[in-house]
Amino acid sequence: MSGKSIRVDLEQPYDVVVGENVLANAVDSTRHANGVVVVCDEHVEAFHGARLAGLERAPRVKLPRGEAAKAFAVLQRTLEHFAELGLERNSMVVALGGGATCDLAGLAASLYMRGLAVVYCPTTLLAQVDASVGGKTAINLAAGKNLVGTFHQPRAVYADTATLATLDAAEFRSGLGETLKTALIAGPALFERIEASVDALLARDRDLLSETVASCVRVKARFVVDDEREQGPRKVLNLGHTFAHAIEHVAGYGRIPHGVAVATGIVLAIETARECGVLRDEALHERVVHLLARLALPASLAELRLASNCALPAHALLAAMRLDKKARAAEPRLVLPRAIGAFELDVRVDAALLSERLR
Amino acid sequence: MSGKSIRVDLEQPYDVVVGENVLANAVDSTRHANGVVVVCDEHVEAFHGARLAGLERAPRVKLPRGEAAKAFAVLQRTLEHFAELGLERNSMVVALGGGATCDLAGLAASLYMRGLAVVYCPTTLLAQVDASVGGKTAINLAAGKNLVGTFHQPRAVYADTATLATLDAAEFRSGLGETLKTALIAGPALFERIEASVDALLARDRDLLSETVASCVRVKARFVVDDEREQGPRKVLNLGHTFAHAIEHVAGYGRIPHGVAVATGIVLAIETARECGVLRDEALHERVVHLLARLALPASLAELRLASNCALPAHALLAAMRLDKKARAAEPRLVLPRAIGAFELDVRVDAALLSERLR
Numbered sequence: 001m002s003g004k005s006i007r008v009d010l011e012q013p014y015d016v017v018v019g020e021n022v023l024a025n026a027v028d029s030t031r032h033a034n035g036v037v038v039v040c041d042e043h044v045e046a047f048h049g050a051r052l053a054g055l056e057r058a059p060r061v062k063l064p065r066g067e068a069a070k071a072f073a074v075l076q077r078t079l080e081h082f083a084e085l086g087l088e089r090n091s092m093v094v095a096l097g098g099g100a101t102c103d104l105a106g107l108a109a110s111l112y113m114r115g116l117a118v119v120y121c122p123t124t125l126l127a128q129v130d131a132s133v134g135g136k137t138a139i140n141l142a143a144g145k146n147l148v149g150t151f152h153q154p155r156a157v158y159a160d161t162a163t164l165a166t167l168d169a170a171e172f173r174s175g176l177g178e179t180l181k182t183a184l185i186a187g188p189a190l191f192e193r194i195e196a197s198v199d200a201l202l203a204r205d206r207d208l209l210s211e212t213v214a215s216c217v218r219v220k221a222r223f224v225v226d227d228e229r230e231q232g233p234r235k236v237l238n239l240g241h242t243f244a245h246a247i248e249h250v251a252g253y254g255r256i257p258h259g260v261a262v263a264t265g266i267v268l269a270i271e272t273a274r275e276c277g278v279l280r281d282e283a284l285h286e287r288v289v290h291l292l293a294r295l296a297l298p299a300s301l302a303e304l305r306l307a308s309n310c311a312l313p314a315h316a317l318l319a320a321m322r323l324d325k326k327a328r329a330a331e332p333r334l335v336l337p338r339a340i341g342a343f344e345l346d347v348r349v350d351a352a353l354l355s356e357r358l359r
Numbered sequence: 360m361s362g363k364s365i366r367v368d369l370e371q372p373y374d375v376v377v378g379e380n381v382l383a384n385a386v387d388s389t390r391h392a393n394g395v396v397v398v399c400d401e402h403v404e405a406f407h408g409a410r411l412a413g414l415e416r417a418p419r420v421k422l423p424r425g426e427a428a429k430a431f432a433v434l435q436r437t438l439e440h441f442a443e444l445g446l447e448r449n450s451m452v453v454a455l456g457g458g459a460t461c462d463l464a465g466l467a468a469s470l471y472m473r474g475l476a477v478v479y480c481p482t483t484l485l486a487q488v489d490a491s492v493g494g495k496t497a498i499n500l501a502a503g504k505n506l507v508g509t510f511h512q513p514r515a516v517y518a519d520t521a522t523l524a525t526l527d528a529a530e531f532r533s534g535l536g537e538t539l540k541t542a543l544i545a546g547p548a549l550f551e552r553i554e555a556s557v558d559a560l561l562a563r564d565r566d567l568l569s570e571t572v573a574s575c576v577r578v579k580a581r582f583v584v585d586d587e588r589e590q591g592p593r594k595v596l597n598l599g600h601t602f603a604h605a606i607e608h609v610a611g612y613g614r615i616p617h618g619v620a621v622a623t624g625i626v627l628a629i630e631t632a633r634e635c636g637v638l639r640d641e642a643l644h645e646r647v648v649h650l651l652a653r654l655a656l657p658a659s660l661a662e663l664r665l666a667s668n669c670a671l672p673a674h675a676l677l678a679a680m681r682l683d684k685k686a687r688a689a690e691p692r693l694v695l696p697r698a699i700g701a702f703e704l705d706v707r708v709d710a711a712l713l714s715e716r717l718r
Contacts (some may be wrong), residue, residue: 083502
C-alpha cells in the first residue's frame with residue numbers, strides 16, 4: 001500500500017510513488033485543488049478507474065486508446081471539456097493511462113489557463129519506467145512524432161504496479177523495450193539484473209516489477225534533475241529514439257508500439273556506433289540481441305519489418321530522421337553507445353552510412 | 360533608426376527596442392538562428408513586410424487578420440507549416456503584426472519542438488504598449504478568451520512606431536485603451552502627460568508616440584520582472600480585463616476591439632470600486648470618463664452597446680466573467696482602483712452587485 005517513494009529534486013520537487021495499489025493514495029495530492037478532473041484512456045478507466053479511491057466521483061475526460069490520443073483534435077476537445085467543467089487555475093488534472101494518455105493530459109494541463117497542476121497515474125510498464133517522469137508532454141504532427149509539446153513537471157506520480165497485471169502481452173513487451181534502454185544507460189548493475197531475471201520479469205513477478213520500475217525511475221530522475229530542459233546529459237535518454245520515432249512515423253502512429261520501436265532503435269544505434277568507430281564494447285551487440293530475443297522483441301530492422309508486416313523503406317526512415325527534434329541542418333544527431341553506461345551524444349552520422357544501415 | 364532600448368531583466372534578459380524604423384534591425388536578433396520564419400498578418404505583411412531588412416526572403420506563414428488568428432485550427436496549421444519548412448530547435452520565429460499575431464505566433468513557437476525562440480515585431484499601438492512584452496501567449500476557446508496559452512518570453516521586441524501611421528482609426532483608438540490602462544497603473548505622472556497631450560496623440564505625433572510607447576513598455580517591464588508568472592503584483596496589469604474579456608466573448612471575438620473593451624472595463628472597474636468602498640479618489644471616475652470621451656472611446660457599457668450595436672446582456676457577461684482565469688470557485692476576482700497608481704488585487708465582488716453594474 002505504501003510503496004517506494006522517489007524524489008525528483010527539481011525547483012518544485014515531486015515524488016514518484018511506486019508499488020502495488022499506490023493509486024489509492026493519489027487523492028492525497030489533490031487535497032488543495034479546487035476541482036479535479038481525471039483524464040483517462042477509456043479502456044484503462046474501465047479496468048482501473050475504481051483504484052483511484054476518493055476520486056470515484058471526479059468527472060472523467062475520456063481519450064481514445066494509445067497513440068490516437070496524441071492528436072490536435074483530441075487536445076482541443078480536452079481543453080474545451082476543461083472549460084465546460086469550469087476548471088480554474090487551482091484545479092488539478094489526474095492522468096490515468098499509458099504514455100500517450102500522460103503525454104496528452106500533461107500538454108492539456110500545461111496549456112489550460114497557462115498551466116494547471118497535473119498528477120500522473122501511469123498504468124503501463126512503458127509509462128511507469130519512462131513517460132510519466134521528467135515533465136515532457138507532446139502530441140504528434142502529420143510530419144512527425146512528438147513535434148508539439150511543453151516541459152511541465154507533474155505534482156506527483158503514482159506508478160501502481162498492480163495495474164501491470166492486466167496489460168496484454170504486446171503492451172508489456174513494449175514496456176520492456178524502454179526498460180532495456182534505461183538499463184543500458186544506468187550501467188552494468190541494472191543491466192545484469194535484468195539479464196538474470198528475464199523469466200521472472202516475463203512472469204510479471206510482483207516484487208521484481210516494483211523493484212525494476214523503481215530502479216528505472218531513479219535513473220531517469222537523476223538525468224532529469226541534472227538537465228531538466230535537455231540541453232546536455234539528459235539527451236542520453238533518447239538512446240534509440242531517433243530511429244524509433246522514424247519507424248513509428250513511417251509505419252503510421254499506433255501501428256508499432258513505442259517500446260518495440262525503441263528496442264529496434266537501440267540495435268540500430270549499436271550497429272551505427274560500431275560503424276562509426278564509437279563502440280568500444282565489441283560484445284554489446286550480441287548481448288543486447290540475445291536479451292531482446294529472450295524478451296520476444298525484434299532484434300533487427302529486418303525482424304521488425306517481418307513481425308509488423310510494415311515495409312519501412314530506408315529512404316522514408318531517413319527522411320523522417322531528418323525532422324527529428326535533435327537534428328541540425330536536417331542532419332540527424334544520434335546518441336551512440338561506447339559501452340553499457342557510456343555514450344556519445346549529438347553524434348553526426350553520415351547520411352550514406354545511415355541509409356545503408358536502414359536498408 | 361536606433362530607437363530607445365528597454366531591458367526586460369528576466370532570467371534570460373531581452374530588449375524592447377522602440378522607435379521609428381527599428382524593424383530594420385530585427386535581423387540582428389536572428390544571426391545565430393538556423394532557419395527563420397516570419398509569422399504575419401497577411402494585411403500587415405503587405406504594408407510593412409519590406410521593413411524587415413535582410414529578412415525579405417525568409418518564408419512567411421500568413422495568418423488571418425485580428426482575433427480570428429487565435430484559433431485552434433490556425434495554431435495547428437501554423438505548426439504543420441513549421442514542420443514543412445523544416446524548422447529545427449535553433450530556428451527562430453519572427454512575429455509581424457498586432458496582438459493577435461504575436462499571441463498566436465508566440466504560442467506556436469513555444470510548442471514547436473517544445474520551444475523555439477521568438478522575436479516580436481508589433482505593428483499596432485495595442486501590441487506595442489502591451490501584448491508584445493511579458494511573454495504571455497494565447498488562443499481562445501469556444502468558452503472564453505485566452506483560456507489556452509503558455510508563458511514564453513521573446514528573445515527581443517522591435518516596436519517600430521513608423522508602422523502606427525497606417526493603422527485605421529478604430530485600431531489606433533483600441534491601442535489608446537491599453538495605453539490609458541497602463542497610465543492609470545503607472546501613476547499620476549504618465550496619466551497627466553496623456554491628459555495633456557490628447558490632441559498630439561490623436562494626430563499621431565511621431566516623437567510623442569515613441570515616447571508614450573517607451574513609457575508604457577517601461578511600466579509593463581517593471582511588473583513582469585517583479586512577477587513573471589503573475590502570482591501577485593503583475594495581476595494589476597489585468598485592470599479592466601475581466602470585464603473586457605467577457606465583453607469580447609459575448610459580442611463574439613473580433614467584433615469589439617480589445618482595447619475598446621478594456622476602456623469600458625476600466626470604467627466598470629472604477630464604478631465597482633466605488634460601490635465596494637475601495638475607491639478613495641472620488642474624482643477618478645469623472646476624470647477617466649472625460650479622457651475617454653476626448654479619445655472617442657466608450658465611457659460606459661451603455662455607450663459601448665450603442666456604438667457596437669451589441670446587446671451584451673448582463674447575465675451573459677456575468678457567466679463569462681465566472682470563467683475568467685483569475686476566478687475562484689466561479690467567483691470573479693477583480694483588480695479595483697483606489698486611486699491612480701494604487702490598486703487592490705483579487706477583490707471578491709458580490710454577484711448581485713456585479714449583475715446590477717452590468718445592466
